[in-house]
Amino acid sequence: MQKQDTTDVVACLKVISDPTRLLMLKLIENNEYCVCQFVDMFETSQPAISQHIRKLKQLDLLNENRKGQWRHYSLNDKSSHFSLVKAVLDQLDHDDPSLKEALKKVQPVKC
Numbered sequence: 001m002q003k004q005d006t007t008d009v010v011a012c013l014k015v016i017s018d019p020t021r022l023l024m025l026k027l028i029e030n031n032e033y034c035v036c037q038f039v040d041m042f043e044t045s046q047p048a049i050s051q052h053i054r055k056l057k058q059l060d061l062l063n064e065n066r067k068g069q070w071r072h073y074s075l076n077d078k079s080s081h082f083s084l085v086k087a088v089l090d091q092l093d094h095d096d097p098s099l100k101e102a103l104k105k106v107q108p109v110k111c
Contacts, residue, residue, distance in 0.1 A: 004080065012081045015059055016088060020044075021052050023102055025061065025075060026089050032065060032074040041102040061085060 004012075016022050020042055027033060027041070038049045053073065056062050060079040065072045076082065092099065 004084070008080070009084065012059055012084055015055050015061075016085060018052070018055075019098065021056060022088070022092075023098055024052060024056070025085060026092050026099060027102060028062070028073055028075045029089055032072045034070055034072045036070070037107060040107045041105045043105070 016025060023042075024033075024038060033041075035046060035049055035053070038052075039046050042049065053062065057064070059081050061076055061081060063074045063076045065074070075085075077086075079085070
């Protein structure tokens with residue numbers, strides 16, 4: 001496990017403390033999702049989802065897999081923040097209502 005300084009830990013915690021970003025990370029922990037799927041799951045706009053993704057990418061928390069013009073995301077286990085994020089994700093209950101609600105709205109990739 002790579003140790004980090006206070007500034008790095010605080011930056012990571014600030015980014016993952018947003019409920020939408022935290023749920024996005026939990027969802028991509030074991031699966032790859034497209035932006036269009038996040039739009040459906042969180043019932044929000046594509047630009048809003050893109051902003052969440054931008055913040056997660058700034059910390060190198062996401063792997064991006066391009067398929068044509070579309071991008072699919074998964075959790076980057078090579079990130080220097082991975083162990084911290086994984087520890088937080090492991091604390092989330094699989095029966096969390098927000099997580100279950102998002103999973104009910106998963107649609108097949110339509111892009």
